[in-house]
Every structure is written in structure tokens, then in C-alpha cells.
Amino acid sequence: MTSDVLPPRTRAPRSRTALRGLVVGAVLAVALLVLRAVSATWGADALPDRIRDFVTLSVSVVIESLPFVFLGILISVVVRFWVPDHVIHRIMPTNPALRRVVISLVGVLLPVCECGNVPLARGFMMKGFSVPEAMTFLLAAPILNPVTIVTTYQAFGWNDGILIGRIAGGFVIANLVGWLFSRHPRPELLLTPAFEEACRIGDGDHGHEHGRAGQLAKLRRGVVAFADETSTMLPALIVGSAIAGAIQVGLSRDVLTALGSNPIWSVLALMLLAFVIAICSNVDAFFILAFGSTFLPGGVVAFLVFGAMVDVKMITLLRTTFTTGALVRLVAVVALASLALGFGVNLLA
Amino acid sequence: MRDRLLTRWRGILLSLVGIVAIIWLAVTGQLGLYIHPRYYEFTVIMAVLAGVVVLAAFAIVPTATEADHDHGDADHDGHEHHDHAPDDHAPAPGDHEHAADVAAGDLGAAVPPPPPGRRRDLVWAGLAGVVILGTVGALLIVPPSTLTTATVDQRDLNASAAVTDTGATETLVGSDTSAFTIKDWASLLRQGAGEDYFAGKTATLTGFVTPDPTDPDDVFYVARFVVTCCAVDAQPVGVPVYLPGWQDSYAVDSWVEASGSFGTNPSTASSQPIVFEPADITPVDQPAEPYVY
Numbered sequence: 001m002t003s004d005v006l007p008p009r010t011r012a013p014r015s016r017t018a019l020r021g022l023v024v025g026a027v028l029a030v031a032l033l034v035l036r037a038v039s040a041t042w043g044a045d046a047l048p049d050r051i052r053d054f055v056t057l058s059v060s061v062v063i064e065s066l067p068f069v070f071l072g073i074l075i076s077v078v079v080r081f082w083v084p085d086h087v088i089h090r091i092m093p094t095n096p097a098l099r100r101v102v103i104s105l106v107g108v109l110l111p112v113c114e115c116g117n118v119p120l121a122r123g124f125m126m127k128g129f130s131v132p133e134a135m136t137f138l139l140a141a142p143i144l145n146p147v148t149i150v151t152t153y154q155a156f157g158w159n160d161g162i163l164i165g166r167i168a169g170g171f172v173i174a175n176l177v178g179w180l181f182s183r184h185p186r187p188e189l190l191l192t193p194a195f196e197e198a199c200r201i202g203d204g205d206h207g208h209e210h211g212r213a214g215q216l217a218k219l220r221r222g223v224v225a226f227a228d229e230t231s232t233m234l235p236a237l238i239v240g241s242a243i244a245g246a247i248q249v250g251l252s253r254d255v256l257t258a259l260g261s262n263p264i265w266s267v268l269a270l271m272l273l274a275f276v277i278a279i280c281s282n283v284d285a286f287f288i289l290a291f292g293s294t295f296l297p298g299g300v301v302a303f304l305v306f307g308a309m310v311d312v313k314m315i316t317l318l319r320t321t322f323t324t325g326a327l328v329r330l331v332a333v334v335a336l337a338s339l340a341l342g343f344g345v346n347l348l349a
Numbered sequence: 350m351r352d353r354l355l356t357r358w359r360g361i362l363l364s365l366v367g368i369v370a371i372i373w374l375a376v377t378g379q380l381g382l383y384i385h386p387r388y389y390e391f392t393v394i395m396a397v398l399a400g401v402v403v404l405a406a407f408a409i410v411p412t413a414t415e416a417d418h419d420h421g422d423a424d425h426d427g428h429e430h431h432d433h434a435p436d437d438h439a440p441a442p443g444d445h446e447h448a449a450d451v452a453a454g455d456l457g458a459a460v461p462p463p464p465p466g467r468r469r470d471l472v473w474a475g476l477a478g479v480v481i482l483g484t485v486g487a488l489l490i491v492p493p494s495t496l497t498t499a500t501v502d503q504r505d506l507n508a509s510a511a512v513t514d515t516g517a518t519e520t521l522v523g524s525d526t527s528a529f530t531i532k533d534w535a536s537l538l539r540q541g542a543g544e545d546y547f548a549g550k551t552a553t554l555t556g557f558v559t560p561d562p563t564d565p566d567d568v569f570y571v572a573r574f575v576v577t578c579c580a581v582d583a584q585p586v587g588v589p590v591y592l593p594g595w596q597d598s599y600a601v602d603s604w605v606e607a608s609g610s611f612g613t614n615p616s617t618a619s620s621q622p623i624v625f626e627p628a629d630i631t632p633v634d635q636p637a638e639p640y641v642y
Binding site for chain 1: 356357358359360361363364365366367368369370371372373374379382383384386388391392394395396398399400402403404405406407408409410411412429465475480483485487488489490491492493494495496497498499500503577578579580581582584602
């Protein structure tokens with residue numbers, strides 16, 4: 001296959017190389033399907049239980065997240081190549097704080113899971129969003145989107161201020177983080193050099209491609225951008241899922257649930273649970289509802305806010321884009337704010 | 350240039366592995382081993398869409414030119430390293446020389462001499478290879494399977510999902526028991542519906558066998574996992590069955606169908622006041638949908 005990858009030294013016509021690539025891809029897909037069909041008959045009993053469960057848990061995170069990551073990348077590619085820059089500039093306020101407020105509501109229009117938001121945020125930054133704006137989007141969109149709000153309402157109704165705490169807390173924390181990072185003298189230093197470079201080169205719609213040829217060229221670039229984004233995102237997703245699976249197998253959940261009825265420990269324990277369990281914000285309310293009688297409402301709100309913003313899988317995904325230093329600060333601020341929110345709800349409830 | 354093109358295949362290959370795994374699970378009806386049914390359609394639709402793009406990538410990426418990726422009208426030098434390791438964990442000082450070298454290699458078609466940043470790239474390429482092989486192993490070679498008793502031990506049987514809320518249990522008390530799942534029975538037992546309620550009730554339960562931690566010799570659970578999103582959040586629920594010496598007949602993690610009624614637990618060691626008294630237990634195959642929701 002590598003011979004296809006090399007520069008077209010052979011000067012073979014593009015269409016023939018393309019056809020050959022297509023055939024290689026189809027053959028490979030069929031070969032993988034055959035491999036899967038054959039290996040499925042082997043029986044999993046040969047593996048020790050713990051290894052088997054580690055694989056099952058990690059694979060479940062991958063199968064759950066992969067469609068959202070694909071969706072995020074596809075929307076990101078569409079935004080980058082097909083939405084003209086001036087459209088975004090026209091609808092966005094010029095005042096930075098107001099811009100962040102509007103950006104924190106963008107999730108209402110793009111209700112994807114938080115893992116799909118990372119490629120989308122990268123697309124927005126390539127499109128000219130600032131780093132603090134992208135962070136605000138990343139933190140707010142998983143909470144301030146219709147699916148999350150509806151499922152949280154279905155799970156908790158108006159009880160104990162959980163729904164209000166989640167929506168208001170998510171909005172305030174996202175904008176607080178955006179504001180804090182906007183004080184940074186050179187926000188571009190918060191990005192990994194590789195991604196910063198990619199942004200600086202500029203991207204997307206240059207306004208000089210029209211007609212059918214232009215659309216075809218855009219399609220080609222869109223497909224290549226999909227390949228580039230999956231190359232960045234998927235290894236991170238897979239490593240993050242493996243870590244999440246390993247923690248699940250290694251950490252006994254009794255320890256966390258035992259701490260649930262203490263006003264202080266319930267908040268910390270549930271934040272830790274949210275961090276390691278790494279489930280999508282769309283459904284985490286149902287999950288934690290199952291623990292509802294064990295945990296205090298402040299712990300539940302902290303779980304719903306912190307877990308939607310940060311978890312072990314998100315960290316590996318975010319690391320593709322932000323430096324370690326930036327992530328440490330981001331997680332610290334979000335964690336402290338979620339703690340304060342959780343304690344506050346416990347005090348009031 | 351060459352580095353970058355090789356890097357790009359990483360995402361295409363990983364996507365393909367994931368898509369093949371999803372499609373195969375969907376076709377053979379086994380997606381339920383990993384995710385909640387509400388995601389079936391979305392997952393399959395996204396896999397098919399991504400599959401189309403991945404096939405297109407097989408056609409387009411081999412012939413991709415500068416115009417196709419860097420979108421740049423100018424600025425063609427010095428930026429070449431931007432995706433040689435996008436999951437760059439530690440930007441090393443060698444990065445810039447490397448960038449310059451790759452750029453130089455780009456101009457001359459000949460193979461460039463190994464630049465200083467080369468070793469780091471090899472390490473990353475090796476790690477990427479490990480990730481790809483590991484993904485193939487986990488998604489395409491290890492046979493799909495449900496969670497086992499090892500996970501039950503980690504997650505406190507009947508600790509949570511069964512105790513959803515008392516309102517739901519009150520509804521259960523008044524309703525027809527023939528449609529009850531293990532989750533429903535476990536909720537009733539957990540909420541302490543009382544011996545009066547269970548007197549004369551019969552049930553048929555299908556689940557896997559897992560020992561009662563408080564009296565593993567005499568009592569086992571017919572258990573299921575409750576899933577809200579995907580297998581990672583699975584919570585075990587189960588109904589205790591009193592049957593001294595059960596280990597001789599039924600293996601842990603094997604699936605059984607038990608029918609019978611409820612009664613006081615004769616075991617003094619077990620923490621459960623009420624147990625299922627089976628009239629009949631038959632080994633069965635694992636059902637197509639092993640989890641309950």
C-alpha cells in the first residue's frame with residue numbers, strides 16, 4: 001500500500017491511482033470482515049475474566065463514542081470548507097465576553113456528545129475562533145444542549161435544584177474558564193505546536209473556488225481533512241477508552257459509593273466517578289439517577305457538571321490540541337468550580 | 350511529505366477497523382453487547398457515512414497534492430511537520446530542525462539523510478503501530494462477549510440500578526408479575542416488599558449465575574447487567590437463589606432459566622431475607638440481548 005502513498009512519481013493518471021486505492025480499500029475492508037467472522041467463532045473463554053472484561057469495557061466505550069467522533073469530524077469539515085467566514089463573523093457579537101456567551105449556546109444547534117465536540121472545536125479554531133472561545137464551547141456544549149437538558153429533566157425533574165444547578169453551573173463555569181484564559185497574553189501558546197501550526201496556515205473557504213471544479217476540489221480537501229482529523233482523534237480516543245476500561249476493572253466501585261452520603265465526600269467521590277467512567281453527557285443523568293438515593297444532590301450536580309466537561313477520555317482527546325500545562329489549568333479550574341457548586345447545592349438542598 | 354502521508358493512513362485504518370467492527374456487530378445482532386438499543390440506528394448510520402468517506406479517502410489520499418491538504422496559496426515551507434504526530438505529547442527541541450529537514454526533503458525527490466528528529470518520529474510511528482494492532486485485536490480478533498462475574502465483584506450487586514425510586518416500586522407492587530424482569534424482582538426485594546407480597550408469587554428468571562458474596566456455598570444469584578448507555582456503566586442486578594451445593598451443577602457465569610416461587614432464606618450467613626426457591630433450573634444459551642435496560 002505504501003507505494004500508493006508515495007508522490008505520484010510514476011505519473012500514472014490520477015483516476016487510475018484513485019481506482020486502485022478504492023480497490024485496495026474495498027479488499028482490505030472485506031479482509032477485515034472475514035477476519036472478524038472467523039475469529040468470532042473462537043470463543044472468549046480462553047481469556048481470564050478480568051482481561052475479557054477489560055476488553056469488553058474498553059470496546060464499549062469505543063463503539064459508543066466512535067459515531068459521535070465521526071459526526072463531530074464531519075460537521076467540523078463542513079464548517080471549515082462550506083461555511084463562508086463572513087457568515088460566522090456577521091452573526092457573532094464583537095464584544096469578547098458576549099461572543100463567549102453566544103458560543104456557549106452553540107451546542108443548542110449542534111447537539112453532539114462531548115467527544116464529538118473536540119474535532120468540532122478544532123474546526124472552529126481553524127475557522128478563526130480564539131483559544132478561550134473554543135474552550136468555552138468545549139465546556140458548555142455538552143451541558144447546554146437540548147438532548148442533555150431533556151434527559152436531565154426526565155431523570156430528576158425539578159428536584160433538589162439538580163437541573164438548574166447543572167444548566168446554570170455549566171454556563172457559568174464555561175464562561176469563567178473562557179474569561180480566565182482570555183487574560184492569557186498569548187493564548188496560542190496553549191495549543192500544541194502541531195495544531196497551532198495548522199491553524200496559522202489558515203484553512204477552508206478562501207472565496208476563490210466556484211463552480212463544479214471548485215466543489216470537487218473542496219470535496220477532495222474535505223476527505224483529506226477527514227483522514228487527518230481521524231489520524232489525530234482516533235488514537236487518542238482508543239488510548240482514552242483503554243484507560244477508562246482499565247480503571248473500571250481495577251477500581252472497586254464500592255469504595256466510591258460508600259463515600260456518597262457525606263456532604264463533602266459525596267461531591268469528591270462523584271467527581272472522581274465521573275472522571276473515570278467517561279460516559280456521554282447525553283445520558284449520564286440516567287446513570288447517576290440509579291445512585292440517587294445514595295448520594296446527596298450536590299454530589300449529583302458535581303457529577304453532572306464535571307463529568308460532562310472533563311473525563312479521562314476527554315483528556316486524551318483534548319491533549320491532541322492543547323498543551324499539558326493548559327489542560328492542567330483547565331481541569332483545576334473546572335474541578336474547583338464544580339466542587340464549589342456541589343458544596344453550594346448541598347448547603348441549600 | 351512521505352511522513353505526513355504515512356501518518357494520514359493511521360486515521361483511515363483505525364476508522365476502517367472501527368467501521369467494520371460496528372457493521373459486523375450490527376449485522377450479527379450483537380451491538381447490544383456494548384451499547385444501549387437507543388443508539389443502534391445512530392451508530393449504524395454514522396458507521397455507513399464514515400465508511401463512504403473512508404473509501405473515498407482510499408481513492409483520494411494516494412493522489413492528494415499540496416492543494417488538497419494545506420489549502421495554502423502560499424506559505425509552503427517550514428510548516429510540513431504539522432501533522433507528523435498530531436498527538437504529540439511532548440514537543441521536543443528537535444522539532445524545528447525536523448520541520449526544516451522534511452521541508453527540504455520535499456523539494457528534492459531523493460530520500461533525505463536521517464535528520465535529528467527522526468528517532469522521535471520512529472518512536473511515534475511505532476506507538477501508532479501498537480495502537481492500530483491493539484485496536485484490531487480488541488475490535489476484530491477477541492470474540493465479542495458479555496461482562497463476567499469479575500465485574501459483578503467490582504460493582505456491588507443490586508447496589509444501585511435496582512433501587513431507582515420507590516415510586517416505580519409502588520407501581521410494580523400492583524402490577525402483573527408475569528412480565529417482570531430480574532431488575533423488577535430485584536427492585537422489589539431491595540425495597541423490602543415483604544414476605545406477604547412474595548407469598549404465592551411465582552416467576553421464571555433468566556440470567557447468569559454469580560455467587561452470593563455473603564454465602565457463596567448455599568446461595569447464588571440469577572443476575573443480569575443493567576445498562577444505561579454502554580457496557581462501561583453496567584450495574585449488576587440479581588435475584589438470590591437458595592440451593593446448597595449449586596456449584597456442582599451450575600458454573601459461574603453460565604446462563605440458566607429458573608422457575609419457582611419465593612420464600613424465607615434458610616441460610617443464616619446470607620444477608621438476603623427472602624430468596625427464590627427454584628422448582629426447576631435449566632441451563633440455557635446466552636440470550637441475544639444479555640443486558641436489561
